[in-house]
Structure formats: structure tokens, C-alpha cells
Amino acid sequence: MLGTRTVRVFADGFGGEVIRPGEPKYDAARAVWNGLVDRRPGLVVRPNGTADVVAALRFAREQDLVVAVRGGGHSIPGFSTCDDGIVIDLSRMRGATIDPAHRTAVCAGGALLSELDNAAQAVGLVCPVGVVSHTGVAGLTLGGGMGRLQRKFGLTIDSLRAVDLVTSEGGTVRASADENPDLFWGVRGAGANFGVATSFEYVLHPLDHPITHGTVVYPIERAGELAQLFTEISGTGPDELWLGFYIRLALPTEDFPPGIGGRPIAAVSVLHCGQPREAERDLGRLRAFGHPVAGSIEPKPHLAAQRLADVSSAWGHRFYMKSAFLRSLPGELVDMAVQHAHGIPEGAGGEFGFWSWGRAIAEVPEDATAFTGRTAAYWMGAEIQWDDPALDGPCREWARAGMADVGPFTTSGRYVNDVAEPRENARAIYGDGKYERLVGLKRIWDPDNVFRMNQNIRP
Ligand SMILES: Cc1cc2nc3c(=O)[nH]c(=O)nc-3n(C[C@H](O)[C@H](O)[C@H](O)COP(=O)(O)OP(=O)(O)OC[C@H]3O[C@@H](n4cnc5c(N)ncnc54)[C@H](O)[C@@H]3O)c2cc1C
Structure with a gap:
């Protein structure tokens, strides 16, 4: 006290x-x-x-x-x-400072994604980050950083040049490929364990034209064939094209036609970061798939796409999720997701999401960073959001049950930032080899485990 x-x-x-x-x-x-x-x-x-x-x-x-x-x-x-x-x-400690000539950004330790996005886009540049703009740059980067530009530009950590940290001893240290490279390895995926990051330096990428982004929605009965198309386009499409396949409730009900609103639906979201005419070419098969019950794919500023989920993911709702990396997306997994979608507790919004993975992510060797899961074909998550505390148990149970049978389809590793259980076994997140290396780093940089409010590496 x-x-x-x-x-x-x-x-x-x-x-x-x-x-x-x-x-x-x-x-x-x-x-x-x-x-x-x-x-x-x-x-x-x-x-x-x-x-x-x-x-x-x-x-x-x-x-x-x-x-x-x-x-x-x-x-x-x-x-x-x-x-x-x-x-x-x-x-x-907010804000992002851009150096357009060198295509770099420096973010303060408390910056939000919107600050990095806005500052970089103001000069036609971008850093691949997450999809809700009020998320923190720090936590997202230190865990890895997934987003819709990942097949072209990789994870957020793949654009990270350097981090400044305050250590558990109260000293300051810089981690980069040249300075403390071992620590830099650990920071990229298990970073919350090693210090307080006060600034992040990123390399940026050119993006000075509208992207093509949006979602097409189909009745749940078409989930199987839509999933098949999603996997085919994920395989054949260019690096510029990110796709997400979703089984979710059509919410808010009033946004959908009668008979669809409030019920499970299947959807594909895309973000194509090439020129709009290239996007139209690459989205031809999806456009030809037939009559969606709702559709919103169109060219727009990248910043508009980055802000779209800010309200639906606003502060204060109750939230739980489980995720995994998949080697494939077989029909039986889609059938399982459809079946579980019918059991989403009333009053909650739940979804299964499958993201196309690989490409720039997989070009970085698996052992180059602490982040584990680069070799997967897809990322999969069961996410659920609600407001009534009486639903806490049923909603958690829904996500757990929905992911209970995915084991046979998974690859090694888990995305640390998705792990909702506070006391998960970090060994399962990183795998034995990386976990042991992280323990070695933890003994050097935080032997007393001062930084333990995280998926903890025990020194
Ligand atoms: C609405 C929403 C959308 C999301 N979308 C995505 C997405 O698109 N892609 C994705 O990859 N992830 C996404 N995530 C997950 C997100 O990456 C993690 O929740 C991340 O930890 C959030 O970072 P934060 O700084 O906001 O969190 P915080 O709660 O502030 O911190 C998260 C962890 O990082 C540590 N930490 C925070 N700041 C520092 C610092 N400066 N130095 C050292 N440690 C620090 C904290 O101690 C804690 O352990 C999303 C999460 C939410 C809630």
C-alpha cells in the first residue's frame, strides 16, 4: 500500500x-x-x-x-x-515525425496508429499497421503487427528499424540491427517483456494513390463456395491484394435486407494497394461470383479504410478472442465455423475471420524475429463483442468452443497480441527454441521480471 x-x-x-x-x-x-x-x-x-x-x-x-x-x-x-x-x-508521449527524404518515421512510445497513418500519408508514404486507428503503435509493434498491407510490406516489425527502451534498471538502450541485435530480435514479437519503449523508428513505403477496399456479403448457404474462391484468389492474387473471409452475424440488422439482417452471413473483404485499374483486374473473379446481398468494394483513400472500424471497435465494449495460424482452410473448417455461427449468444456480435497470409511476411525467415507463425497460409480468429456482463461466460465459451477443433489444421506459433488469457503459456506462443532464447534475453534485460504484465517470459 x-x-x-x-x-x-x-x-x-x-x-x-x-x-x-x-x-x-x-x-x-x-x-x-x-x-x-x-x-x-x-x-x-x-x-x-x-x-x-x-x-x-x-x-x-x-x-x-x-x-x-x-x-x-x-x-x-x-x-x-x-x-x-x-x-x-x-x-x-504521442506523435509521429516523418522524414520524407529518407522515408522513415519516428513515433513516440504512446502514439496511436492514426498518428503514424496520418503523418505518413500526408507525404504519400505508409507503414503497414493494424486496422483500427485508435490502437497503440507500441503494443501492436512489440507483438508483431498484422494489417491489410502485410502481403506487400510485411508485418509492422518488418518495417521497424530501431526501438529506444528504458530498461528495468532505469537505463536507456537502443535496439536495432546494429545495436544490441539480440535484443532487437526479441523486441520484434515479445517486446513488452524487455523495457518501456519510448520511441520507434520505421522505414516507410510509397502509397500515394487510392487503394481499393470493401466487403461483399453473401447468404450463409454460399459460405463453402465463397471460402473456396477466397483460398484460390489468396493463392493466385498479387502481393498487393489482401483478403479476409468471414462468417459473422449481419449486424447492425437494419444495414441488411430483410431475412439477412441479424443472421449468420459469409463475406469477403479485400484491400488492394495497387492502382485502382489493377485492382479491378485482380478482383474480376470476386466481382463475377454473383449477386451479393451487400457490397462496398471501391477505390478510397487509405486513411478512409483505416478509420472505418473505429466506431464498431470503440472503447468500453466487452471483448474476447482466440486465434491460430492455419496451414490450409479445408471445407470442414468452414462448415464448423458456419455451425458455430448459429450459436453466437443473443446480444453479442461474433465472427470467425480468416486472413490471407504469406508473401512479404514469409519472405522474412521464421527465425529472424521472435514473432512465430510466418509460414502459415492463413490467420484465423474467433472474436466476440458484447455489453451485458451476464453474457461474459457464454461469450468466452463460444469463442473457446469455436476454436476447440482447429488443432489439426494449425501451424506452430500464435500471435501474442491475440491471446486473451492473461496467463497463457508463452512457450506455446513462441515454440520451445525461441522461448529458450527469449528467456536468455530476459535474464540479461529484466532478470527481476519487472515487466511481467504481458504474455510473460519468465527469467
Ligand atoms: C480494436 C482492436 C483492434 C486491433 N487490431 C489489430 C490489428 O489490426 N492488427 C494487429 O496486429 N493487432 C490488432 N489488435 C491487437 C493489438 O495489436 C494489441 O491489443 C496491442 O497490444 C495494442 O497495443 P496498445 O499499445 O494499444 O496496448 P496496451 O494495452 O497499451 O499495451 C499492450 C501491451 O504492450 C505493452 N506496452 C504498451 N506500450 C508499451 C511501451 N511503450 N513499451 C513497452 N511495452 C508497452 C503493455 O504493457 C502491454 O503488455 C487490435 C486490438 C484491438 C483492441
Whole structure:
């Protein structure tokens, strides 16, 4: 328990903001994205810069406090908050600075995807990041970073040049291919374990024309043949073309025709980052598939696509998911997803998503980064969102049951940022070999396991 005087002395010498239980800002400051998570930290501190992060960490260690580090606050298990300990909330350390001549970006440790997207697109450049623009750059990058540009430009970590970290000892260190390359290896996939990242440097890629993006929706009865088409186009389409195949409820009901709204449907989403005329050519087979019940594929600014899910994925809903990497997408897996979609608890929005994988992701050798799962053909996730606490059990159970039988179709590794269980076995995420290497790094950089609010590598 933190003494009032102890906190006052720390706050007097701290450059940033200090928020204590009972203060008017406390409830907003302790909230995180997932409404399932309700924790009460002893203190929330908001550093203005690296020196404040160092001071906060030193204080936490002196007082033997559990440390939670917060970037964008979107951790699904709620790792960026804690009970009783200290939250080091980087929300005052925002922004992305672009160097157009060298095609690089530097993001502060608390930046959001929207800041990187907006700044890069302003000069016709892009970094491959996730699909909801209020997600934190830090957590997403440190775990890997999937997104709709991944087949062309790879995971977010594949565009990462360097990271500046405050270590558990309160020192600062830079990790890149040239400086501390071993740490740089670990940071790219297991990064939340090694320090507080205060800045990220990325290489950017040209993207100065409209992308082609949207979704076509079909009755659930066509799920099997649509999945077949999805796998074929994923195999033959260019790197510019990302596809997602979904089995989900048609929500909100009023957006769909009578008889479809509120019921399970099958859908394919695409993002083609080539020129619009190339996209039309490459989407010919999907366009010819027949009469969708809804369709929205059209050229648009990349930033418009990046913001589309911001409201449906807004803060405060309750959320759970499970995911896996697949070697193939056989019909029986699609049938299983269709069957489970009929069992989504009433009052919840659930979906099975399958993303085309490979290409630029697979061009990086599997052992080049801690991230594990580059050789898969598809990523698959069962995701569910709801608001009524009475549905907590049924919704979690729905996602678990939906993924229970996918084992035979999976490849090694799991995406750490998708793991919703707070105490998952990290060995299963990285595999034995990488896990042992990560333990070695953890013993060097965080032997006392100060950074343990994560899928933890035990030193
Ligand atoms: C709505 C939504 C959409 C998503 N979409 C995608 C997607 O398209 N692609 C994808 O790959 N993932 C996606 N994710 C998953 C996302 O990558 C993870 O939830 C990620 O951890 C969020 O990062 P954050 O900074 O917002 O989270 P936080 O909750 O702040 O942090 C997540 C983890 O990283 C640590 N951390 C945060 N900041 C730092 C830092 N500066 N230094 C060291 N450690 C830090 C935290 O301690 C915690 O362990 C999505 C998640 C949500 C909720």
C-alpha cells in the first residue's frame, strides 16, 4: 500500500502527471479498451518524456510495485493496467515525425496508429499497421503487427528499424540491427517483456494513390463456395491484394435486407494497394461470383479504410478472442465455423475471420524475429463483442468452443497480441527454441521480471 506522503514526495519531483485513487480523473485514467477489464491501480503516472519514464520506473522499484505499461490501452487481456501497482501511461508521449527524404518515421512510445497513418500519408508514404486507428503503435509493434498491407510490406516489425527502451534498471538502450541485435530480435514479437519503449523508428513505403477496399456479403448457404474462391484468389492474387473471409452475424440488422439482417452471413473483404485499374483486374473473379446481398468494394483513400472500424471497435465494449495460424482452410473448417455461427449468444456480435497470409511476411525467415507463425497460409480468429456482463461466460465459451477443433489444421506459433488469457503459456506462443532464447534475453534485460504484465517470459 502506497503511503500518501511517499506519493506526494514522488509527485513533487515528477515532470509528468500523477493520478491517485479518489481523484476526479482516476476512473477515466484506469479504464482500458476492453470493458471486461476493471482494475484499480495504486497510481497512474503520465510521463512527458524519457526522463519521467526513468523516474517512474525507479520509484516503482523502490516501492516494489507491480508495473503496468500503457501505450494505446488496447491489450485484450488488459495488461496495461493492474491492481494496486503503478500504471506508466504514455498517453502524453504521442506523435509521429516523418522524414520524407529518407522515408522513415519516428513515433513516440504512446502514439496511436492514426498518428503514424496520418503523418505518413500526408507525404504519400505508409507503414503497414493494424486496422483500427485508435490502437497503440507500441503494443501492436512489440507483438508483431498484422494489417491489410502485410502481403506487400510485411508485418509492422518488418518495417521497424530501431526501438529506444528504458530498461528495468532505469537505463536507456537502443535496439536495432546494429545495436544490441539480440535484443532487437526479441523486441520484434515479445517486446513488452524487455523495457518501456519510448520511441520507434520505421522505414516507410510509397502509397500515394487510392487503394481499393470493401466487403461483399453473401447468404450463409454460399459460405463453402465463397471460402473456396477466397483460398484460390489468396493463392493466385498479387502481393498487393489482401483478403479476409468471414462468417459473422449481419449486424447492425437494419444495414441488411430483410431475412439477412441479424443472421449468420459469409463475406469477403479485400484491400488492394495497387492502382485502382489493377485492382479491378485482380478482383474480376470476386466481382463475377454473383449477386451479393451487400457490397462496398471501391477505390478510397487509405486513411478512409483505416478509420472505418473505429466506431464498431470503440472503447468500453466487452471483448474476447482466440486465434491460430492455419496451414490450409479445408471445407470442414468452414462448415464448423458456419455451425458455430448459429450459436453466437443473443446480444453479442461474433465472427470467425480468416486472413490471407504469406508473401512479404514469409519472405522474412521464421527465425529472424521472435514473432512465430510466418509460414502459415492463413490467420484465423474467433472474436466476440458484447455489453451485458451476464453474457461474459457464454461469450468466452463460444469463442473457446469455436476454436476447440482447429488443432489439426494449425501451424506452430500464435500471435501474442491475440491471446486473451492473461496467463497463457508463452512457450506455446513462441515454440520451445525461441522461448529458450527469449528467456536468455530476459535474464540479461529484466532478470527481476519487472515487466511481467504481458504474455510473460519468465527469467
Ligand atoms: C480494436 C482492436 C483492434 C486491433 N487490431 C489489430 C490489428 O489490426 N492488427 C494487429 O496486429 N493487432 C490488432 N489488435 C491487437 C493489438 O495489436 C494489441 O491489443 C496491442 O497490444 C495494442 O497495443 P496498445 O499499445 O494499444 O496496448 P496496451 O494495452 O497499451 O499495451 C499492450 C501491451 O504492450 C505493452 N506496452 C504498451 N506500450 C508499451 C511501451 N511503450 N513499451 C513497452 N511495452 C508497452 C503493455 O504493457 C502491454 O503488455 C487490435 C486490438 C484491438 C483492441
